[in-house]
Amino acid sequence: MELIDLNRHGGIGANCHFIRLGDFNILVDSGLHPKMMGKDALPEHAAIADRTIDLIILTHCHLDHLGSMPLMAARNPHAPIITSLPNTFLAPRMLRNSVNVMKRQREEHGIPELPLFHHREIAIFSRQLYGQRFERGEIHTKGKDQVEVILHPAGHVIGAAAVELIYKHRRIVFSGDILFEAQRTLPGAHLPTGKIDTLVLETTRGAKARCPETTRATEVDRLVNSISAILERGGSCLIPVFALGRMQELFKVIYEARNFGRLPRCPIFAAGLGMDLCNYFDKIRKKTRLIDFDLQMLERMRVKPLEFNLRPGRDLPQKGIYLLSSGMMVEHTPSYKTAAALLPHPKNGVCFVGYNDPDTPGGQLLADPEASHFYFDALEYRAPIRASVEQFDLSGHANREELADYAVQSEARAVVLTHGDTEARNWFCEELKERMPESKVLDPTPGERYTV
Numbered sequence: 224m225e226l227i228d229l230n231r232h233g234g235i236g237a238n239c240h241f242i243r244l245g246d247f248n249i250l251v252d253s254g255l256h257p258k259m260m261g262k263d264a265l266p267e268h269a270a271i272a273d274r275t276i277d278l279i280i281l282t283h284c285h286l287d288h289l290g291s292m293p294l295m296a297a298r299n300p301h302a303p304i305i306t307s308l309p310n311t312f313l314a315p316r317m318l319r320n321s322v323n324v325m326k327r328q329r330e331e332h333g334i335p336e337l338p339l340f341h342h343r344e345i346a347i348f349s350r351q352l353y354g355q356r357f358e359r360g361e362i363h364t365k366g367k368d369q370v371e372v373i374l375h376p377a378g379h380v381i382g383a384a385a386v387e388l389i390y391k392h393r394r395i396v397f398s399g400d401i402l403f404e405a406q407r408t409l410p411g412a413h414l415p416t417g418k419i420d421t422l423v424l425e426t427t428r429g430a431k432a433r434c435p436e437t438t439r440a441t442e443v444d445r446l447v448n449s450i451s452a453i454l455e456r457g458g459s460c461l462i463p464v465f466a467l468g469r470m471q472e473l474f475k476v477i478y479e480a481r482n483f484g485r486l487p488r489c490p491i492f493a494a495g496l497g498m499d500l501c502n503y504f505d506k507i508r509k510k511t512r513l514i515d516f517d518l519q520m521l522e523r524m525r526v527k528p529l530e531f532n533l534r535p536g537r538d539l540p541q542k543g544i545y546l547l548s549s550g551m552m553v554e555h556t557p558s559y560k561t562a563a564a565l566l567p568h569p570k571n572g573v574c575f576v577g578y579n580d581p582d583t584p585g586g587q588l589l590a591d592p593e594a595s596h597f598y599f600d601a602l603e604y605r606a607p608i609r610a611s612v613e614q615f616d617l618s619g620h621a622n623r624e625e626l627a628d629y630a631v632q633s634e635a636r637a638v639v640l641t642h643g644d645t646e647a648r649n650w651f652c653e654e655l656k657e658r659m660p661e662s663k664v665l666d667p668t669p670g671e672r673y674t675v
């Protein structure tokens with residue numbers, strides 16, 4: 224098997240793997256780098272410019288995996304884009320949002336090549352989408368060659384799939400992004416067991432050891448207690464959330480906590496792409512039963528849009544829970560503007576629930592717990608930090624110990640590392656070499672061709 228990792232900047236980056244199995248040219252994911260803009264954010268598509276792709280596979284709808292798919296689809300109009308059923312609903316919606324974001328970036332940063340594609344290309348991409356059920360293999364034929372594709376539920380986010388390819392009795396598995404623990408809205412990963420030949424493994428959390436006392440359930444518990452304390456002292460609670468998955472999970476956490484009397488009744492405000500995605504989640508539940516999310520929860524909690532004008536430093540006109548995109552409090556988003564309003568007031572609190580990149584405003588606010596002030600660059604406002612600021616670990620990624628255990632039980636002949644920073648990959652390299660001395664552990668150089 225020939226493999227090229229096209230994520231040219233390494234790290235988590237713009238995920239995209241090319242593999243050749245016999246006559247088959249296969250592409251798994253084609254994302255955009257979350258921290259780059261314009262063409263810099265693209266995978267190294269030029270390295271496969273001379274190949275016609277036969278099958279494109281999409282693991283899930285985060286933009287670091289999906290973001291540049293329309294370009295690949297346009298170049299390979301006859302290749303089906305195989306993905307799970309929920310992703311056939313979500314992918315076009317996520318891409319349309321991405322076009323709007325790119326248009327904004329073009330204005331703000333003066334990047335003429337943006338947007339990288341238009342709604343027209345998304346329509347073409349959508350026609351190529353092919354929804355496949357989990358855990359049911361489908362065989363594709365090219366000449367005399369055959370490859371079987373099986374998608375396995377990967378937890379992580381609705382629709383997330385690990386990809387198993389069977390070619391001449393060899394099993395190749397791409398983990399995609401995985402979470403083994405169940406979320407409130409979604410069961411955990413159910414990956415293929417038994418011997419695997421080549422395992423392409425995500426390494427996101429490789430730099431951090433598991434804390435034995437902390438589980439997703441204990442973190443949810445701690446979060447509910449914090450929200451309750453903030454509301455009891457008469458404050459408002461801001462929860463910055465990722466639009467796809469985390470917002471819907473948090474709705475469910477709050478809904479259940481209220482039903483069990485663990486949270487007082489209070490107004491709930493929500494805004495951002497995540498609100499629209501709630502409608503999609505409801506539809507996906509009805510059509511596939513793969514998610515536990517019912518839109519009626521929002522009606523019962525009387526969730527309201529964020530309609531009032533926010534001013535930096537002026538406390539929010541209504542006390543309540545604010546569930547707002549973006550999760551890392553990126554500039555110009557509802558969570559950013561709301562934080563600038565509530566941070567100077569001691570009764571309020573901010574509860575971060577996911578990973579915050581150190582370069583984002585959320586990451587910067589969390590970086591120094593002793594800081595007395597926070598500068599909201601885009602608003603030119605220096606806020607005194609008087610509200611509480613806490614972080615809860617509701618990550619969508621499996622911890623490194625679980626991932627290493629999975630690799631070891633697979634007895635993979637080769638483990639290819641992906642989706643992680645250098646430190647994270649290094650931990651996996653050492654750990655797996657020690658625990659799997661017979662196996663080859665490969666941290667590929669982007670753009671380089673490997674035979675595995």
Ligand SMILES: [Zn+2]
Pocket residue numbers: 283285379380400
């Ligand atoms: Zn992801």
Ligand SMILES: [Zn+2]
Pocket residue numbers: 235285287288400642
């Ligand atoms: Zn990812």
